[in-house]
Amino acid sequence: MSSKTKIKYDWREVAVFAAWALFFLFTMVSGRLPLYINPKFGVLPLLGTLVTALMALALRYGRKHIGCAEHRDWSMLSWFLMPVIVSLIIPPVGLGAFVAGNRQANLLGPSQGSGAISLNLSGRSGYKDVTILQLADAGEIKGGKVTVEGQLLSSDQKLGANECLIAHYQMVCCVADVRPVAIILRYPEGYKPTADQWVRVNGIARREKRGVVLEAQVIQPISTPNPPYLY
Amino acid sequence: MVNIQRFLPLAVGYALLQTISSGGITPWMTTFATFFAAILLEAMPFMLIGAILSGTIEVFVPRERIARWVPQNRFVAVMLFGLLGIIFPICECGIVPVIRRLLRKGVPLSCGITYLLAAPIVQPVVLIATLVAFMGSWEIAWLRVLGGYLVAITVGMLAAIFLDPKSKEHIVFDLATDDYAEPTCGCGCDEHHHHDHDCGCDEHHHHDDDCCCGHDHADELADNKFAKVEFVLRHAAQDFLSTGSYLIFGAFIAAAMQTFIGQDTLARIGHGPILAPLVMMVLAFTLSLCSAADAFVATSFTQFSIAARMAFLVMGPMVDIKLMAMYNGFLSRKATIFIFGLAAGLAFIYSIVMRLVGM
Numbered sequence: 017m018s019s020k021t022k023i024k025y026d027w028r029e030v031a032v033f034a035a036w037a038l039f040f041l042f043t044m045v046s047g048r049l050p051l052y053i054n055p056k057f058g059v060l061p062l063l064g065t066l067v068t069a070l071m072a073l074a075l076r077y078g079r080k081h082i083g084c085a086e087h088r089d090w091s092m093l094s095w096f097l098m099p100v101i102v103s104l105i106i107p108p109v110g111l112g113a114f115v116a117g118n119r120q121a122n123l124l125g126p127s128q129g130s131g132a133i134s135l136n137l138s139g140r141s142g143y144k145d146v147t148i149l150q151l152a153d154a155g156e157i158k159g160g161k162v163t164v165e166g167q168l169l170s171s172d173q174k175l176g177a178n179e180c181l182i183a184h185y186q187m188v189c190c191v192a193d194v195r196p197v198a199i200i201l202r203y204p205e206g207y208k209p210t211a212d213q214w215v216r217v218n219g220i221a222r223r224e225k226r227g228v229v230l231e232a233q234v235i236q237p238i239s240t241p242n243p244p245y246l247y
Numbered sequence: 248m249v250n251i252q253r254f255l256p257l258a259v260g261y262a263l264l265q266t267i268s269s270g271g272i273t274p275w276m277t278t279f280a281t282f283f284a285a286i287l288l289e290a291m292p293f294m295l296i297g298a299i300l301s302g303t304i305e306v307f308v309p310r311e312r313i314a315r316w317v318p319q320n321r322f323v324a325v326m327l328f329g330l331l332g333i334i335f336p337i338c339e340c341g342i343v344p345v346i347r348r349l350l351r352k353g354v355p356l357s358c359g360i361t362y363l364l365a366a367p368i369v370q371p372v373v374l375i376a377t378l379v380a381f382m383g384s385w386e387i388a389w390l391r392v393l394g395g396y397l398v399a400i401t402v403g404m405l406a407a408i409f410l411d412p413k414s415k416e417h418i419v420f421d422l423a424t425d426d427y428a429e430p431t432c433g434c435g436c437d438e439h440h441h442h443d444h445d446c447g448c449d450e451h452h453h454h455d456d457d458c459c460c461g462h463d464h465a466d467e468l469a470d471n472k473f474a475k476v477e478f479v480l481r482h483a484a485q486d487f488l489s490t491g492s493y494l495i496f497g498a499f500i501a502a503a504m505q506t507f508i509g510q511d512t513l514a515r516i517g518h519g520p521i522l523a524p525l526v527m528m529v530l531a532f533t534l535s536l537c538s539a540a541d542a543f544v545a546t547s548f549t550q551f552s553i554a555a556r557m558a559f560l561v562m563g564p565m566v567d568i569k570l571m572a573m574y575n576g577f578l579s580r581k582a583t584i585f586i587f588g589l590a591a592g593l594a595f596i597y598s599i600v601m602r603l604v605g606m
Contacts, residue, residue, distance in 0.1 A: 029488060036291070043288060052285040060292040067295045071487070074480035094256040095492035099287050105263060106272055106280035114278050118509045120550075189540035190285040192505055195547045 025076055032096040033072035039100045040064040050243045051108035053190040112185050112244035113212060115194050116169055137162060143218050148184040149246045151221050151228045152197050162221050164230065165238060169198060170211040178202055180209045182217065182230065187245040194245060199228040207235060214238050255499070275506060282502035287495065289537060290340040290569070294494055295487060297341025301348040302483035306475055313352045321357060321411070325403035328358040329396050332366030338538055339367040339564045340494060343573045344486040347420065350577075356414040360586060361403030367538040367564035368395025377560065380542035387553060390601065391542075394561040398593040402586060410582055417582035420489070493576035497569025501535035504568065508533060514548065523555035524598035528591060531563035538564035554606040558598035565590040 040061040043049050049058060135151065137144055137160020146162045166182040175181070183198035201217065203209060219232040266272060318324040337345060346359045367373065369392055378388040410417050513533070516526050527548065536544055541563050545556045566587050574583045 029484070032488070033484065040288075043284075049288075051281065052288050057289070061288060064288075064292040064295060067292075067299065067483075071480050071484040074477050075484055078477045078481055091254060091256065092492060093488075094260075095495045096488075098256040098259055099283060099495060099498075102259065102263065102280050103284040105267070106277055108281040108284065109277045111278060111281060114274075118511065120511045120514060186543075188543040189537050190289040191281055192286055192289075192501070192534060193536055193540045193544045195544065197547075 025078075028090070028093050030072050030076045032093055033068045033075065035097055035100050037065050037069040037072060039103065040068065042104075048108050050245070050247075051110060051191070054187050054247045056247060057189060110240065110242060110244040111191055111194060112167060112240065115185055116167060116183065116196055116212065119195050134158065136160075137221075146221075147246050148182065148199055149186055149197050151199055151230070154223065154228070157221050157223050157228065159222075160220070161218065161233075162230070163216060163218050164199075164221075165214065165216050165241065166198075166201075167196075167240075167244075168201070168209045168211055168213050168215060169196070171198075175200060176202070178205065178207075179229075182215070185245045187247055197246070199230055200224075200226070201230050201232055203232045203235060207232075214240050255496070279502050279506045282505045283498060286498040286501055286535070286569070290494060290498065291491070293338045293341040293537075294344065294491060295341075295483070297337055298344045298483040298487040298490075299479065300335070300337070300341070301344040301486045302479035302481070304345070304348050304352065305482045306478045308352065310352050313349070313354060317354060317358065321355065321407045322404055324355065324358050325361045325400050325407060328354075328361040329365040329369060329400040329403065331362050332368070332370035335366070336370035336372050337366050339567075339570055340537070340573075342366050343490050343493075343577065344483075347486065347490065347577050350418055355407070355411055356417060356582075357403050357407035357411050360406045360410070360582075361399050364402055364565045364586070364590060365396055365399035368392060368561065369399070373538050373542075373564075376539045377542040380546050387557075390557060390606070391560045394557060394594070394597045394601075395564070398561055398565065398590055398597065401593055402589045405589060406582075406585070410585065417579045418577065419579055420577050490573060490576055493573040494569060497535065497567075497572035500572070501533070501568045504533040504535075510534070514550065518550060518555075520554075520599070520602055523551050524558035524595055524602075527551055527555045527559035527598075528562050528566075528595065531559045532567050534563070535567040535569045536563060552602065552606065554598050554602035557601050557606065558594050561597055562591055562594035565594070 043052065044058065044061050044065070049055060049061065053060070134156040135146070135154035136158045137146075143161040143163040146164055148164055148166050151157065151162070151164065164182070166184045169181040169183050171181045179200055179202050181198040182201040183196040185194050186197045187194045199221070201209075201219075214237065216236045216238050217230060217232045218234040219230045221228055221230045223229075266276065318327060335345075342363055346363050349362070350356065350359050374388050374392055377391050378385065381387045510530060513526055513530050516522065518526075527545075530548075531541070534541075534544070542560060545559050548556055548559070571583065571587065574586065578586070
């Protein structure tokens, strides 16, 4: 008996792997990936596409390997198809608003302000575009004007008069770990902040003991960025 | 899988069709679907890597060699398996197929459990991730690794005493045949494996009990340089199908928890020296984060002490919702409860000790 005998393959298993290969591929080419996982980990779905496609081919065209073919019923295999179908029918959304209502803003930033990073903005005549994450991460902020974008949050943290929180959403691996990173926005007299509104702020940032404070000079409403995350 | 798990995909499909036909997708559904797909897109590639590693072990590492590698003294073996993640760093999703394969190759259950618990923490990737998340604090990074190692080997040693003597009762898949039901022979006859048969084929490998299906691959693989790769892929595919559904079920529950239970609700429950680590452990259980990312989330819980967050960092990669489903896929319920209970209890004790030394 030749070892090159073709297997009587289970087409359902081949279909499962083919579906996952296409799902990984679709997620990448459709531009949905940044709404699911950090694009820095884009190699993962690429790897997933490659491996699942190879597995489908090995199952379909491989030599009979005897005995290693588990008889699985449809209910078992349907588990593998369910997430693919659910994801195709229900497209992903930016979870900024959900996260804002669900997870406490981290006023001191991911570094807890302990700070090895120094943000040097001095000596600039114009505003420099920075992210809230950069500001929150900085242990030291040396002068200068900044432009930041973020979402205004209602907060139960003790803030001064004319102060609210402005946050952006940081994703490390996937949306499961997204958290709002916030700084304090000190807005001009007469300005009425609207909770959940996305804004672009020109102002001067400095680090205080309770966190980074952005003294706003101009505040403009903007539409929700897509994706609403910083990576 | 139990019945509820068997029919859940059908129920979800039915609910989806009903929802679409009755006029639309609600916000909670999009939130849930986003979490669900994201957790799987992140975890599945790691599980595929684990499955490939498992297939590689199957094809390239004979059972006898593994038996030679494992020290005779069970406690020494447990301590060494606790460090295996340094050489073979695998995250908590990818390690399950590897453990299944190692158990099938004759690795003692206690050693498998130790590697299962330690590898997602005691490894360079997680050490560096924790270091970066906590702004270069080597102290916190090493304390996490130390905590993970101590918890893993303690559970492993207790497993050597209490689970190893009845390990066959606690491993719920067939060690000999990889739970592949009704295997059929490659020669086209109807004879099953592990016995001589007179089918007229020239295959004599059915009796060398090395592969999951009773095969020694040496003869089969010698004649084709691509055959080894193909066999690795086929074994990996079967391992993936055997364990992946548990990951998907776990991700389903984790996504539901993420959608319906606010983290702040839990975080606000309490901050006392006893309550705080417990709250962080409940968070770790419900969030089901990857061990490479959880340190970044832990840093954001600034309202909790480092000691409380250490409970989150040590327990999370060992005990969470998706892992519970995955462990149940190859271990008995009793063994799963044994592992979960001990790992959680020891992580809590470790956190209290950290608190006492001023963290």
